[in-house]
Amino acid sequence: MDSVSLSEVTAIRRTHLGFMHSFRQQFSGVPISPKFCSSKVDGPKATLSSNTKSQSVYGGNIAATADSGYKINGVNLKSRTLISSVKERLLLDAYDDEYGGVIVDHGKLPSNPFAFASMLRASLSDWRRKGKKGVWLKLPVEQSELVPIAIKEGFEYHHAEKRYVMLTYWIPEEEPSMLPANASHQVGVGGFVLNQHKEVLVVQEKYCAPSITGLWKLPTGFINESEEIFSGAVREVKEETGVDTEFSEVIAFRHAHNVAFEKSDLFFICMLRPLSDKIIIDGLEIKAAKVNVIKKIAVRVSNNLLECSSCTY
Numbered sequence: 001m002d003s004v005s006l007s008e009v010t011a012i013r014r015t016h017l018g019f020m021h022s023f024r025q026q027f028s029g030v031p032i033s034p035k036f037c038s039s040k041v042d043g044p045k046a047t048l049s050s051n052t053k054s055q056s057v058y059g060g061n062i063a064a065t066a067d068s069g070y071k072i073n074g075v076n077l078k079s080r081t082l083i084s085s086v087k088e089r090l091l092l093d094a095y096d097d098e099y100g101g102v103i104v105d106h107g108k109l110p111s112n113p114f115a116f117a118s119m120l121r122a123s124l125s126d127w128r129r130k131g132k133k134g135v136w137l138k139l140p141v142e143q144s145e146l147v148p149i150a151i152k153e154g155f156e157y158h159h160a161e162k163r164y165v166m167l168t169y170w171i172p173e174e175e176p177s178m179l180p181a182n183a184s185h186q187v188g189v190g191g192f193v194l195n196q197h198k199e200v201l202v203v204q205e206k207y208c209a210p211s212i213t214g215l216w217k218l219p220t221g222f223i224n225e226s227e228e229i230f231s232g233a234v235r236e237v238k239e240e241t242g243v244d245t246e247f248s249e250v251i252a253f254r255h256a257h258n259v260a261f262e263k264s265d266l267f268f269i270c271m272l273r274p275l276s277d278k279i280i281i282d283g284l285e286i287k288a289a290k291v292n293v294i295k296k297i298a299v300r301v302s303n304n305l306l307e308c309s310s311c312t313y
C-alpha cells in the first residue's frame with residue numbers, strides 16, 4: 001500500500017472546524033478535501049508515528065516529520081508518499097485541453113464550498129507551476145453557490161446556459177488571453193415560399209413593434225441549436241403556417257449588429273418550394289397567414305452584402 005484514500009483520512013476524529021484550522025496552519029496553500037469536512041466520524045484513525053510519539057496525520061506537525069513513518073489502520077506508510085498523494089487528491093479533477101489549458105471536470109466538483117475554495121486555490125497554484133494557460137470551469141446550476149467563490153479567485157463569466165455557467169481564468173500574466181469569446185451571433189431564417197401562380201406565403205406576427213403591426217411579411221424565426229439553416233427554414237414555415245415545403249436555395253442574407261443584447265444577427269432568406277397549400281396558423285406567434293401575389297421585392301446590395309430590406313405585397 002503506497003497511498004491513502006480520502007475515506008480513510010476522513011475518519012480522523014476531529015470536529016470540522018478544529019480540524020480545518022489546524023490543518024490549514026500546517027499546510028497553508030494545500031487545499032482541504034470536502035470529505036475532510038465530515039466530522040466526528042467513528043472509524044479507523046490515521047496516525048503518524050515517529051520514534052518518540054504518535055499523532056494525527058493532519059492535526060499534528062506533519063511537515064516537520066516528513067520523513068517519519070506513520071500508520072493508517074495499522075499499515076506503515078512513508079509520509080512523503082502520503083503528502084504527495086493527499087496533495088494530488090486535494091486538487092480539482094481536471095484534464096488538459098489541446099491549447100495548453102485545463103478543463104475542470106464538473107462532474108467531480110466537491111459539494112462543500114469551503115473545500116471547493118481551497119481546492120480551487122491549490123489547483124490554480126499547481127496549474128500555474130505547470131505552465132498551464134486557460135482554465136475552463138463549468139459550474140452546474142445545482143452548485144451555483146460556488147460561482148462567487150470562483151469569481152473571488154479571479155475567474156470571469158464566459159457564457160451561461162439554462163443548466164450551467166461557464167467561467168474562465170487566464171493564467172499567464174505576461175500573455176494576453178487567447179481564450180475565444182462567447183458566441184456572438186444569433187441565426188435567423190426566413191422562408192420565401194413561392195407557388196406556381198407566383199404567389200408568396202406571408203404572415204402577420206402577433207407580437208411585434210408597433211411600427212410594423214399589421215405588416216405582411218415572410219415567415220421568420222431562429223434556428224435551433226445544431227439545426228441546419230435549410231431545415232430551420234422549412235421547420236419555421238411549417239410551424240407558423242402549416243405549409244410543407246422543400247428547400248431550394250439561399251437567396252439573400254443580412255448581417256446586423258447590436259440586435260439582441262449586443263449580439264449580432266445573421267439572417268438567411270431561403271427559397272422554399274411549397275409541397276402543400278393548406279394554411280393552418282400557429283396561434284401562439286402568428287395572427288394571420290395567406291398567399292399573396294408579389295407586387296415588388298426590394299433587394300439592395302450594400303457593403304458587399306446582399307440585403308433583402310423589405311417585401312411589399
Ligand SMILES: NC(=O)C1=CN([C@@H]2O[C@H](COP(=O)(O)OP(=O)(O)OC[C@H]3O[C@@H](n4cnc5c(N)ncnc54)[C@H](O)[C@@H]3O)[C@@H](O)[C@H]2O)C=CC1
Pocket residue numbers: 186187188189190207217220221222265266267268285
Ligand atoms: N420579424 C421580421 O419582420 C424580420 C425578421 N428578420 C429576421 O428573422 C429572424 C427571426 O426574427 P423574428 O422572426 O422577428 O423573431 P422574433 O423576434 O419574432 O422571435 C421569434 C419568437 O421568439 C419568441 N421571442 C423572441 N424574443 C422574445 C422575448 N424577449 N420574450 C418572449 N418571447 C420572445 C416569440 O415567440 C417570437 O414569436 C432574425 O434573424 C431576424 O433578424 C429579419 C427581417 C425582418
